[in-house]
Amino acid sequence: MRHFSVIVLKPRPFAIFSSSVCYHRRNFSLSLLGFFMRFLLSLFLFFGLVWADEIRYLIDEGNTSIEEMMQKPADAFLPYAQGKMGFGFTAQAYWLRIVVTNESAQNQEKVIAFDYPTLDTISMYETQAGTVIAQERYGDIVPNTRTQTLQIFFHTTTIAPQETKIYYARVTTQGSMILELSIDELQNFYPKMLTEHIGHFLYYGITLGLLIYNLFLFIGLKERTFFYYVMFHFWFVVVQISINGFGTWLLWGEWLWLNTFLTPFGMVLASLFGALFAHHFLSLTHRFLRVVVLVNAVALLAPFVASFGQATILAIFVSSLTVILMLGVAMYELVRGGNQQAKYFLIAWGGLLVGILLLNFKNSGLLPINFVTSYGSQLGAVFEMLLISVALIRKYNALQESLTKQAVLLDQQEAYSAKLLHQSRTDPLTGVYNRRYFFEKLTQTPPTHGLFLMMDLDYFKAINDTHGHDAGDAALIAFAHHVAAQLPKEAIFCRFGGEEFVAFVPYDTHDTPLKLAQHLVDTTPEIRLEKFPSVHLHVTIGVALCQAPIDIDSALKNADTALYRAKVAGRNRVVIFEA
Structure with missing residues (x-):
């Protein structure tokens, strides 16, 4: 009761490569000769040239009983039609008539396997002389019908030499009716299934490895x-294991409703995350993507309100439409702007x-059943x-390169900003504030107490006039x-203008x-x-004592008054302002 599948009854051709049905007349050894003989026999079976056992089918037009079927x-x-036993989504039941023959001189153990694991119910009848002698029931909605070794449904039987057994099977499903049947000898059945499982687990192993890799990249880069x-392929794999029967076999067991629910639900979630991935991977801004996301979000409600078949058909339509739209957008991006990610x-x-x-x-039911159509989505x-993954690695490397360039540019900008800030705060000649x-x-x-020192180089104009402005500049730099170097670190010192300098020095005592x-x-x-050894410098300082609250303008005015008084008194001295 899940998956969109088709019913396929087929003798298993190419059994050494796939899970197709292979009917063998006799048991070949494992020698090299036996291997090639088995391969050639598979080819004959594939083209319908050799038929050891017989499979036929009939559509159940009503609720036909097994007794009525045996009378037909x-x-x-x-007759079975190779690769054409997919009937799509149908509410009709299908009857199978399976004739298993042993033409050898020894007992044979054979396996009748239904290779499509999501058929809802399979009622299997073993008959003899027009009488049902044994009955079994399998199916995706039938509890406790899967073995611990395989995810498919199968029936084993022992056939005496020259004996023929006739089985009838009635199959129903809400999903896609795919009658994919295989008949094989028991000794060949498990090795073939092992080969198939190796292929499946190799696919899931590769997928898991890539998912973990991309998950670590997300954790490290915080890149959505x-x-x-990761979420796109996670839900894609959930759909795959639901369709292939591995989910029920290995994960959720007899929670049969979950397997039915997850197929359409996971398909839409994979489509939704696929659209979001495309949006970010291609750096798209198209508004219609919001519509795509909205349509997928609405389709998520289908498994809750519709039948499995209806929800699955809607999920197929929405997911296919989403992929086609994303490809159209990628083509547009590639043609319009040369987006390499789009390629x-x-x-x-x-x-x-x-x-x-x-x-x-x-x-x-629109295409025949073969290896390519059965495993196309996985391939x-x-x-x-x-x-x-290659593209994401390139995107990651480009992102790292971009981040490195941005970091270098940011460092340069910070250095330049620091330089501009320093230049805006300092005197370009002396380097002080x-x-x-x-x-x-x-x-x-604002200081609470301290001294303002206003300093003026004595006879600075004479230095400029006598020795030139280079000497004056050198004098200012050396004095600053x-x-x-003499001021304490908490002092604030600046060039006030010309040959005047001002310092504010906090103090605890005046001394x-x-x-x-x-x-x-x-x-x-x-x-x-x-360069000017004949130049001698002297300084005159006016001092203003300040108490809280300090009026900076008044304090500087007082310091300037003290400086003027010091100059009048003969320069090269310290004068403290007194009112």
Whole structure:
């Protein structure tokens, strides 16, 4: 009761490669000769040239009983048609007439296997001389009918030499009616199923590895593209294991309703996350993508309100439409702007679309059943995963390169911003704070007490006039560095303008700042200018004592008054402002 599948009854050709039906007349050894003989026999069986056992089918027009079926002659049943036993979604039941013959001289153990694991019910009858001697019931909605070793339904029987057994099977399903039947000797059956399982688990192993890889990329990069890709393939795999019977066999067991529910629900979720992945992978901004997402979101309600068949048909339509639309958008992006990611997307999802359409058309009865149509979606998914993984690696590398360039650019911008900030705060000649930033610093953290020192180089104009402006510049630089080296680290020092400098020095007692001012006056004459050895410097300082609350403008005015008084008194000295 799930999956969109088709009923296929077939003698298993190419059994060494797939799960197709292979009918053998005798048991070949495992020698190399036996291997080639078995292969040639499979070819004969595939083209209908050799038939060891017989399978026929009949559509149940009503609720026909097994007794009525046994009364019908063999030619009332239609012959098996290789690869054409897919009937799509149908409410009709199908009867199978299976003749198993042993023409050897030894007992044979044979297996009648229904290779499509999502048929709802299979009522199996063993008859003899027009009488039912044994009956079994299998199916996707029949509890406790799967073995611990396989995900499909099968019946084993022992046939005596020259004996013929006739079985009837009535099959019903809400999903796609695919009668894919295989008859084989028991000793060959399990090795063939093992080969099929290796192929399945190899596919799921590759998928799991790529999912974990992309999940780690999402965790490390916090890039949603990888998350959407992981979720897309996660739900795609959920649909696959539901269709292939591995879900019920290995995961949710007898929660049969879950297997039926997850097929259409997982299909729409895979479509939804696929659209979101395409949106981010291709960096799209198209508004109609919102409509695609909305349609998929609405389709998620179908499994809750509709039958399995209706919900599955809707899911097939919505998912196929979504893939086609995404491919159209990718083509547009590639042609319009040369989007290289779109090239990868087109090739990868084009292969995935072909695989999905082959499977859907097979399940709808529009295409014959063969290896390509049965495993098309898995082949397309592997192709898509490998190619998109390459594209994601390229996208990741491009992202890393872009982030590296952005980091370098950001460092350069920060360095440039720091340089501009420094230039806006400092005097370009001396390198100490400028007047604007001096006031800004005092405003940011208003002082509670301290000294304002206003300093003026004595006879600076004479230095410029006598020795030139280069000597004046050298004098200003040397004096600024000298004062900055003497001031405590909490002091604020700036070039106020021309040859004037101002410092604010916090203090606990008056003595230390006053001694500092006098020290500057005493040591300034010791400054030597390397290129102008004949230039001697002297400084005059006006001092204003401040108490909280400090009025900066008034304090500077007082310091300037003290400086003027010091100059009048003969320069090269310290004068403290007194009102």
